[in-house]
Amino acid sequence: xxxxxxxxxxxxxxxxxxxxxxxxxxxxxxxxxxxxxxxxxxxxxxxxxxxxxxxxxxxxxxxxxxxxxxxxxxxxxxxxxxxxxxxxxxxxxxxxxxxxxxxxxxxxxxxxxxxxxxxxxxx
Numbered sequence: 001x002x003x004x005x006x007x008x009x010x011x012x013x014x015x016x017x018x019x020x021x022x023x024x025x026x027x028x029x030x031x032x033x034x035x036x037x038x039x040x041x042x043x044x045x046x047x048x049x050x051x052x053x054x055x056x057x058x059x060x061x062x063x064x065x066x067x068x069x070x071x072x073x074x075x076x077x078x079x080x081x082x083x084x085x086x087x088x089x090x091x092x093x094x095x096x097x098x099x100x101x102x103x104x105x106x107x108x109x110x111x112x113x114x115x116x117x118x119x120x121x122x123x
Contacts, residue, residue, distance in 0.1 A: 002026045002112040004095045009117030012085055020080040020117060022095030030073040033098040036080045037107055038091035038119075045094070047105045049080060058103045085121045092116040 008020040022034065035050035049069035051057045057069050068081040078095065096110035104110060 002029070002032065002097045004097060004112055004114035006093065006095045006114045006117040009093060009119045011120045011122065014086055014121055014123050016085050016121070017081070017083045018085065018119060020082070020093055020095075020119070022078045022080075022114060024076045024078070024095075024097060026076070028099070029076040029097075031099065031101070033100055033103055034069075034071060034078040035096045035098065035104065035110055036069060036078075037094045037096060038089075039094070039116075040091040043091075045107050047107070048093070050103045050105060051078065052101055052103050056103060058105060060105075082119070085119075087121045087123045090119060090121050092118050 003025040005023045031053050033052045036048040037045050039045040047060050049059045051069045066084050071078040094116045095114040097112040098104050098110045
């Protein structure tokens, strides 16, 4: 069982930055692939980024260059650095965990989810 708690969301002006954190419980965190997804009101939950145990990462094409995912296995934490934020980045951001070694981009592949942290970007 893995429990995930996101933090770091908030209100930011367009062009600004935020760093989201996701703290995970459990001794097997280091072996999990971790992902970030986001969901805007009235829209589906979309893939943002994911990282596997060895640090290999994948990103949504539209977010490459602005968002960076990283992890600190010693702290059981995964991060999402978001730069040059745009109003369309406004959403509830979720952290998710998958026990496999690959880098899933589908939400269906993830077994554990956090409650989400709200990111609002004003124009």
